[in-house]
Amino acid sequence: MSLIETRGLQKVFRQAVKDPGLAGAVKHLFTQRYKDKYAVEGIDLRIEEGETVAYVGPNGAGKSTTIKMLSGVLVPSGGEVLVNGLVPYKQRMENAQVIGAVFGQRTQLWWDIPVRESLSLLRDIYQVPADTFKRNMDIFTELLGMEAFLHLSARKLSLGQRMRADLAAALLHDPKIVYLDEPTIGLDVAVKHRIRDFIKEMNRSKGTTMMLTTHDLGDIEDLCERLVIIDQGQIIYDGKLQEVKDTFARERTIHTQLSIPIPGAEELFRDLPDVSVERPGIAGNDSRTKGATGAVCDQLTLSIRFDRFSCTASEIVKRLMSHGEVVDFRIDEPGIEQIIRRVYDGQLDSAALSAAGKGSA
Numbered sequence: 001m002s003l004i005e006t007r008g009l010q011k012v013f014r015q016a017v018k019d020p021g022l023a024g025a026v027k028h029l030f031t032q033r034y035k036d037k038y039a040v041e042g043i044d045l046r047i048e049e050g051e052t053v054a055y056v057g058p059n060g061a062g063k064s065t066t067i068k069m070l071s072g073v074l075v076p077s078g079g080e081v082l083v084n085g086l087v088p089y090k091q092r093m094e095n096a097q098v099i100g101a102v103f104g105q106r107t108q109l110w111w112d113i114p115v116r117e118s119l120s121l122l123r124d125i126y127q128v129p130a131d132t133f134k135r136n137m138d139i140f141t142e143l144l145g146m147e148a149f150l151h152l153s154a155r156k157l158s159l160g161q162r163m164r165a166d167l168a169a170a171l172l173h174d175p176k177i178v179y180l181d182e183p184t185i186g187l188d189v190a191v192k193h194r195i196r197d198f199i200k201e202m203n204r205s206k207g208t209t210m211m212l213t214t215h216d217l218g219d220i221e222d223l224c225e226r227l228v229i230i231d232q233g234q235i236i237y238d239g240k241l242q243e244v245k246d247t248f249a250r251e252r253t254i255h256t257q258l259s260i261p262i263p264g265a266e267e268l269f270r271d272l273p274d275v276s277v278e279r280p281g282i283a284g285n286d287s288r289t290k291g292a293t294g295a296v297c298d299q300l301t302l303s304i305r306f307d308r309f310s311c312t313a314s315e316i317v318k319r320l321m322s323h324g325e326v327v328d329f330r331i332d333e334p335g336i337e338q339i340i341r342r343v344y345d346g347q348l349d350s351a352a353l354s355a356a357g358k359g360s361a
């Protein structure tokens with residue numbers, strides 16, 4: 001049995017229907033009308049122990065509602081849910097022992113007492129054995145750099161400090177699963193990296209299963225092997241992150257550094273479809289001249305864009321090498337951001353996505 005298993009999971013909210021403006025609000029007082037909103041509509045999901053899963057989708061897709069049902073906060077309207085063999089909304093206490101949760105917008109720390117005391121209280125609530133508590137406190141304090149603020153109350157913490165303390169609180173009892181809802185929202189780059197490193201380390205060393213909802217696509221690339229995309233309450237892609245990239249990220253760019261300029265480099269690729277040459281515009285330098293667009297160009301730097309299904313990087317480099325010396329080169333591929341943005345913008349339809357994800361999860 002999988003660690004997390006849902007079948008046909010559903011959540012329907014009753015939403016008030018009001019006409020706009022004050023008149024609409026007054027009318028609603030006397031004639032109330034409601035409609036059913038399917039926040040989650042038949043989700044089938046299996047997550048195995050030790051996986052790191054990104055659960056993403058546009059605003060209002062149903063991510064938080066799913067997480068709330070998995071954590072036992074919400075009762076499903078239909079379908080089945082099992083987490084570690086437990087029905088979360090029926091066995092809330094037992095379920096709480098196996099899960100941890102971090103909500104970027106909220107804290108589970110006590111506002112007015114020092115972080116150290118909050119963590120001690122959680123130890124009592126979760127009945128964490130003394131040696132586990134000490135070991136985890138030592139590890140978390142070091143990995144999350146908490147020493148400087150353990151004596152401060154939650155109200156005095158910066159957002160980055162608060163998030164680190166919340167992560168420690170969520171993992172203190174060695175849960176099997178941690179739900180992370182926007183764990184790096186609003187954080188600076190350094191704290192983001194620290195938090196991501198911590199999550200990776202907990203997954204690696206303790207085998208903690210991580211389910212992450214985020215709008216920060218850097219989190220996904222850095223942390224997750226599996227991607228589940230949800231839209232309008234339904235899963236539209238479930239598969240390996242790399243697979244969706246391989247299928248949809250067709251474009252590559254080779255950035256090359258030449259020892260001497262290659263005039264008319266564009267001609268070298270004329271017969272290849274979907275190849276374009278770009279000369280990065282760089283301002284103010286004697287060794288640089290004006291390109292076709294009038295922009296100042298570095299004649300020793302060429303960026304060549306190509307479709308990796310139409311030709312290969314080695315073909316491009318070979319052609320350049322036959323006309324000059326390539327001193328250095330680097331290949332860039334589009335990040336998952338671009339692909340997911342295309343999904344959100346409706347440029348990739350669910351049929352194409354599910355074909356890509358078929359059998360991979």
Ligand SMILES: Nc1ncnc2c1ncn2[C@@H]1O[C@H](COP(=O)(O)OP(=O)(O)OP(=O)(O)O)[C@@H](O)[C@H]1O
Binds near residue numbers: 059061
């Ligand atoms: N308590 C509620 N009552 C009525 N409707 C709700 C309630 N909670 C959520 N919804 C609706 O259900 C849908 C899914 O909401 P949910 O919060 O799960 O989306 P989300 O994917 O987490 O969005 P976001 O990325 O903005 O956090 C939305 O249309 C939302 O308005």
